[in-house]
Amino acid sequence: MAVRNTLKRSRALRVIPEALMGREAPRAKPVHMHLEHTTRCDHVCSTCIRAHRIDGEEDMPVEEAKGYIDSIGPSFLSLNGIGEPLMHPEWDRIARHALDAHGARVGMATTGTHFRAQADRLVQSGVGLVKVSFHGAKPRTFSRLASGRQLEVVEDGIAALHEARMRHGRGPSVRMNYVVSEQSFKEIPDAVSVAARTGMDAVYFKGALQHKGRNSGIAAEHDIEELSAAVGAGARLAEEHNVRTNLDHWVREIRRVGKVPPSERPVPPGRCMIPWLSVFIRVDGSVLPCCNCTWHPDEGTMGRIEDGDFESVWRGQPFKELRAEMTAGTYSLTICQDCPDPVTTAQVGEMAMNRLWPGFLA
Ligand SMILES: C[S@@+](CC[C@H](N)C(=O)[O-])C[C@H]1O[C@@H](n2cnc3c(N)ncnc32)[C@H](O)[C@@H]1O
Numbered sequence: 015m016a017v018r019n020t021l022k023r024s025r026a027l028r029v030i031p032e033a034l035m036g037r038e039a040p041r042a043k044p045v046h047m048h049l050e051h052t053t054r055c056d057h058v059c060s061t062c063i064r065a066h067r068i069d070g071e072e073d074m075p076v077e078e079a080k081g082y083i084d085s086i087g088p089s090f091l092s093l094n095g096i097g098e099p100l101m102h103p104e105w106d107r108i109a110r111h112a113l114d115a116h117g118a119r120v121g122m123a124t125t126g127t128h129f130r131a132q133a134d135r136l137v138q139s140g141v142g143l144v145k146v147s148f149h150g151a152k153p154r155t156f157s158r159l160a161s162g163r164q165l166e167v168v169e170d171g172i173a174a175l176h177e178a179r180m181r182h183g184r185g186p187s188v189r190m191n192y193v194v195s196e197q198s199f200k201e202i203p204d205a206v207s208v209a210a211r212t213g214m215d216a217v218y219f220k221g222a223l224q225h226k227g228r229n230s231g232i233a234a235e236h237d238i239e240e241l242s243a244a245v246g247a248g249a250r251l252a253e254e255h256n257v258r259t260n261l262d263h264w265v266r267e268i269r270r271v272g273k274v275p276p277s278e279r280p281v282p283p284g285r286c287m288i289p290w291l292s293v294f295i296r297v298d299g300s301v302l303p304c305c306n307c308t309w310h311p312d313e314g315t316m317g318r319i320e321d322g323d324f325e326s327v328w329r330g331q332p333f334k335e336l337r338a339e340m341t342a343g344t345y346s347l348t349i350c351q352d353c354p355d356p357v358t359t360a361q362v363g364e365m366a367m368n369r370l371w372p373g374f375l376a
């Protein structure tokens with residue numbers, strides 16, 4: 015195990031210089047993978063691509079999932095796609111394979127509505143990080159934006175998970191993943207209060223992806239003073255309650271865009287390193303460079319894993335072209351042009367300082 019972990023760490027270290035050099039066909043495989051092991055979901059949240067389009071609902075067979083994991087051998091696995099991870103009947107067998115066969119750290123974003131029923135299973139699965147998704151933090155907004163999901167049910171589920179952790183003396187860390195949209199930004203301080211009240215370690219505030227592009231939603235014309243006030247109040251509360259957040263990133267971003275009209279705002283400086291670090295495997299085996307690409311399902315497919323051959327896709331032409339674009343700062347994918355959070359070196363530095371990584375590296 016010690017040798018394997020050392021090898022893993024050396025791969026993680028090897029991938030960084032390749033990303034910094036902009037190597038189009040990196041020698042190292044990605045350190046992180048998203049696996050869309052299910053597209054089933056019992057919700058249709060208004061912010062989600064499912065509110066616009068549902069292509070089908072299926073569970074990936076466990077043996078197939080294991081094959082994808084083996085072809086990549088990730089250090090980090092996120093069991094996530096457009097679906098609710100805990101609805102796959104054998105999600106824990108997939109998690110266990112990544113842990114046992116590859117020593118990977120496994121995490122997932124989830125609605126939290128299945129925690130009460132699956133708390134012991136979650137703790138026993140070896141999953142290290144659970145991110146509970148919030149689209150608002152007051153009961154009414156929470157239900158309105160998440161198709162009737164109830165805050166009290168999710169809070170009860172989080173309590174059940176804590177109880178299971180106590181019973182077993184181990185278990186995942188629990189964090190809130192808060193989607194910041196035009197409808198939810200005023201509740202940033204409430205999100206911190208909910209996290210403190212329910213014993214969550216941290217809140218990661220994620221800018222909402224928008225179907226209508228960069229100049230819509232939170233990125234568009236809105237009262238910058240109101241946004242600053244919400245972020246400031248949230249940061250103060252977080253300090254008071256000792257809840258880790260990435261709100262300092264929001265403070266810097268607000269300062270950067272200032273009062274510049276949306277159409278004149280520059281894209282964030284620096285190259286996004288995601289196409290070197292991470293990969294997203296869809297339920298049908300097709301490969302996307304980034305989880306955000308699920309928001310534009312008709313573009314960005316890099317190929318498909320056939321007979322366990324991931325490397326041909328990873329070093330294939332579509333990926334090479336995408337990496338060349340990233341290096342040149344010319345993003346052709348709509349989702350990259352609209353991206354609220356490209357993973358630049360500056361951002362990686364911030365994350366390291368906060369010890370609060372986005373889904374792809376936690
Ligand atoms: C697609 S969901 C899949 C996991 C699970 N069904 C859930 O909701 O937690 C993955 C993450 O995307 C988040 N999400 C939903 N709408 C979003 C948006 N417009 N922009 C960014 N993230 C969003 C969800 O809150 C969740 O944390």
Ligand code: SF4
Pocket residue numbers: 055056057058059062063064065095096097098125
């Ligand atoms: S955000 Fe998650 S829970 Fe909501 S519809 Fe999308 S996949 Fe389902």
Ligand code: SF4
Pocket residue numbers: 286287288289303304305306307349350351353354355356357
């Ligand atoms: S720019 Fe954004 S959407 Fe594009 S690869 Fe990077 S994180 Fe993903």
